Amino acid sequence: MAPLESETKPKPETKPIAKSRPQLPKSPTGIQGLDEITGGGLPQGRPTLICGSAGCGKTLLAMEFIVRGAMQYDEPGVFMAFEENEKDLTQNVASLGFDLNDLIARQMMVLDFVYIERSEIEETGEFDLEGLFIRLGLAIDAIGAKRVVLDTIESLFSGLPNPLILRAELRRLFRWLKDKGVTAIITGERGDETLTRQGLEEYVSDCVIVLDHRVSDQVCSRRLRVVKYRGSTHGTNEYPFLIDEDGFAVLPVTSLGLQHIASTDRIPTGVAQLDAMLGGAGYYRGSSVVVSGTAGTGKSSLAAHFAEAACRRGERALYFAFEESPHQIMRNMRSIGIDLEPWARQGLLRFCANRPSFAGLEMHLTTMHKMIHDFEPQVVILDPLTSFAIGGNETEVKSMLMRLVDMLKTQQITGFFTSLTAAGPVLEHTQVAISSLIDTWLLLRDIEIGGERNRGLYVLKSRGMAHSNQIREFLLTDHGVELREVYVGPGGVLTGSSRLAQEAQEQAVKLTREQEIERRQLELERKRKALEAQIAAMHAEFEAQAAETMKIIEQEQAREALLEQERLDMGRSRKADR
C-alpha cells in the first residue's frame, strides 16, 4: 500500500516516519487504506472502539486486525467472540483466505468464544467479571498476545444482569487492557442516539471508528470515519470502504497531500499530428488527459490510439470500458485500422468492462484500484467516465475521480478519460466538473457547415507545455485518426466537403489565372509579331518608294541630258557661233 507519509500537520503522528517529534506508537492494521487514514494504525497499547450497525463489517475489521497482525507483523492476537462461535467465525473468514486453524496451531492466535445464555443465569448478589479477566489474561499470556479483540462486548449487557456492575467492570477491563499493553479493538453495536447502544464510547476514548452503510439510489456504499483519535492526527472524512474477496479495504478519499512527482517524460498520443499539437511530443507521463465531446466525435478512437501506442512501446495499458464490451471495442477499432487484439493476447492490454450501475462508485473505485495494483499498467483508460454520473451524484463522482486521478499520479500512471458532453453551447464544461483535476484537455466538437457534420479537435488546455491553439479537422480514416489543417481563409473556417469545395475552387481560380497569363503572353507575342510585320511592310514600302524615287530621278536626269543633247544638236544644226 502506498504510505501517505507526507502530512504536514504539526502533531505527533505516523510511526514509521518517526522524526524528531515524539510519535504516538501505532499498531498497523495491515488493512489497505485504514493505516493511511490513521497515520499508521491504531493506537498501540490502547483500546479502540469500532462501532456500527448490524452487518457493517465490525467483526471482519476486528478479525483482519488480528489475522494481519499475526501474519504480517508477527504480533499474536486474541479474538474473544461473544456472538459467534469458533466454528462459524473460522468458516466465515476462510472465504477471505484466512486460515484461523493454522494460526491457532502456530500459537499466533487464540480464538475464544464466550457463551452467555441469560436464561441459564441467576443473579443472587454482588459479582464481578474477574472470570473474564482471568480468561482473557490466560489467553493473552499463553501466546504473548499483542492484540486483543472483544467482539461484541455489549452482549454482556444482554447476557448478564445488573448493568451497573457491568459498566464498572468494563471500565476496569479497559484500564486493565491498557495496563497489559495490548492493542485492543472493542466492537459495539450502534445505538439510536449514541455511537454504541451501551455508551461504550464513554469508556474507550482513545480511538473511535464508526462504520456505516447506507443505500442511495439503490446502491449501497459502506463508509468509515475516524471519530476520534487521541494524540494523533487522522483523516476526518467519511471514507468509503469495501469488503471483497480479499477482505477489508478503505479508500482514502483524497490523499492528504499533493506531493506526487511530476514527470517530464513525454509519451506519444498515438496520433502524430496530435503530438505535434501538444508541443511536438505528446502527453506528460503521469498526467491526466480528458477527451470530451458530444456523442460520436471519436473519443474512444483517440483512447484506442493511445492504448495501442502504449502497447507498441511495450507498456501495459488497462482499459476500463463502461459502455462497450471488449469485443465490441476491438471490432469497432479494427474498422478504423487499430488492431488491439494482438496486444490483448500478448497481455499488454487488459480490458475491464463493467456496467456503471453494477456497483456503487466506491466498489468501482476499489475494483479499479485492485486491477491497477495487480496489473501495474503505465496507461489507464476510462471510457467514458461520464457514465458514472447517474442522478445527482456529481460531487461523489468528482470525489471518486479525484481519488482515482490522485492514485494514478502517485504511481506515475497516465490516465486517459473520455467524457461525453451533451450537445449544447457550453462545451467547455464536462458533465462531471473535473476540469481542475485534468492536465490535458482535448475537446472534440462538431462543426456543422454546409449541411454536413464534421469533427474538429482542439486543445482546450494542456498544463506545462506549449500547445497549438488551432482547431484541426479530425478525420476517422481506415488507418486511424487523422488530423487535417482546417481551411482558414477569407471565407472563414471550413471543414469537410466545404473545405474540399473551397480547395477545388481555389484550384480552379489558380488555373484560370495561369491560363490568363499564358494568353496574355501569347497575345503580346502576337502583337510583337504584328508590329514586326508592320515594320517590315513599311520598310518594304519605303524601299519601294526609294527605288521609284531613284528611278524618277534617273529618268529626270536622263531627260535633262536628252534635252541638253537636243539643245546642242539644235545649236549645231543652226550653226550657232558659240
Add this chain to the structure above:
Amino acid sequence: MTTKPTTPSAPETEPAQAESDTFILRLYVAGQTPKSMAAFSNLKTICEDHLAGRYQIEVIDLLENPQLARGDQILAIPTLVRKLPEPVRKIIGDLSNTERVLVGLDLRPRE
C-alpha cells in the same frame, strides 16, 4: 422438575430420583476476596438447610487454575455452577439472596 422440597429432610418425589440424589456444585472464585468468602459461607448454609447430606461443593480458585474458566464459560465471579442434576445452571453473585439461589438451583419454582 424437582419441586417443593423445602423441608430440610427434602423428600424426593420426582422420577429423577437417582440424579437428583446428589447435587454436584462448583463454586468458582478468584482468590480469597470478601465476595468469594461470603458466597462460600452462604452456599454452605443454603446447602445445609436444603440439601443436607446430598450435595458436594467443589471450590475452584481461578487464580490457581485459570484454564478452568473456559470450560464452564465463567465470566462473573463468584459463579456457582450446578453440574448435577442436569440441566446445568449458573448462579452468579455472592449468593446473599437465598430465595434466588433456591430458584437458581431449581429448589423453588420460578414465578
